[in-house]
Amino acid sequence: MKTIVIYKTKYGSTKTYAEWIAEDLGCEAVDVKSIKVDDLLGYDTIIYGGGLYAEIINGVTLITKNIEKLKDKKIIIYTTGITPTDVRAYYDGEVIEKNFKKGIPENVKIFNFLGKMVQSELTTVHRLALVSLKKIMSAKENPSDMIKLLVELCDADGDFSDKESIAPLVEYAKEK
Numbered sequence: 390m391k392t393i394v395i396y397k398t399k400y401g402s403t404k405t406y407a408e409w410i411a412e413d414l415g416c417e418a419v420d421v422k423s424i425k426v427d428d429l430l431g432y433d434t435i436i437y438g439g440g441l442y443a444e445i446i447n448g449v450t451l452i453t454k455n456i457e458k459l460k461d462k463k464i465i466i467y468t469t470g471i472t473p474t475d476v477r478a479y480y481d482g483e484v485i486e487k488n489f490k491k492g493i494p495e496n497v498k499i500f501n502f503l504g505k506m507v508q509s510e511l512t513t514v515h516r517l518a519l520v521s522l523k524k525i526m527s528a529k530e531n532p533s534d535m536i537k538l539l540v541e542l543c544d545a546d547g548d549f550s551d552k553e554s555i556a557p558l559v560e561y562a563k564e565k
């Protein structure tokens with residue numbers, strides 16, 4: 390089974406997970422910048438990692454737009470984000486709807502990990518985006534618990550990455 394981990398990262402969290410996963414699987418972790426879809430055709434298992442930005446999995450269209458070409462591959466997608474991973478309504482609802490308009494393809498399995506958001510490292514654009522998002526969501530009348538949580542998360546500050554959390558992904562990747 391030939392496996393590759395590819396990732397797209399802005400602040401490094403998704404790369405850290407890619408390196409942990411690649412180390413456990415004894416394969417390579419490669420920045421998506423240096424990959425074209427045809428480079429993936431020689432692999433049996435493709436693991437794609439991207440950070441969540443307004444629920445979009447950074448760069449995942451490399452996989453979703455080429456799903457027909459990759460239909461005989463075992464594809465694993467992981468996300469990193471600051472939303473607690475037990476908020477399944479978020480991950481199994483909004484995140485899936487925004488990234489997989491036609492539903493999750495049969496050969497794709499998704500894992501969600503906690504990432505990193507260090508306020509002092511954020512670009513001005515990202516900091517302003519979070520400020521305006523917080524303002525919009527705070528203005529909602531009768532906010533749902535989800536909205537309240539998302540407002541709170543705009544101020545998250547720290548590295549919540551957890552090496553142990555990759556175990557189910559690694560186990561699944563090893564399955565024949």
Ligand SMILES: Cc1cc2nc3c(=O)[nH]c(=O)nc-3n(C[C@H](O)[C@H](O)[C@H](O)COP(=O)(O)O)c2cc1C
Pocket residue numbers: 397398399400401402403404439440441442443444445447469470471472503504505506511515516518519
């Ligand atoms: C502008 C902005 C938007 C974000 N949107 C989300 C989001 O929708 N859901 C989430 O869980 N985390 C969100 N995050 C947190 C990032 O997904 C998290 O920091 C992730 O680990 C970044 O991965 P990367 O550094 O590898 O790109 C956001 C962070 C920023 C700066």
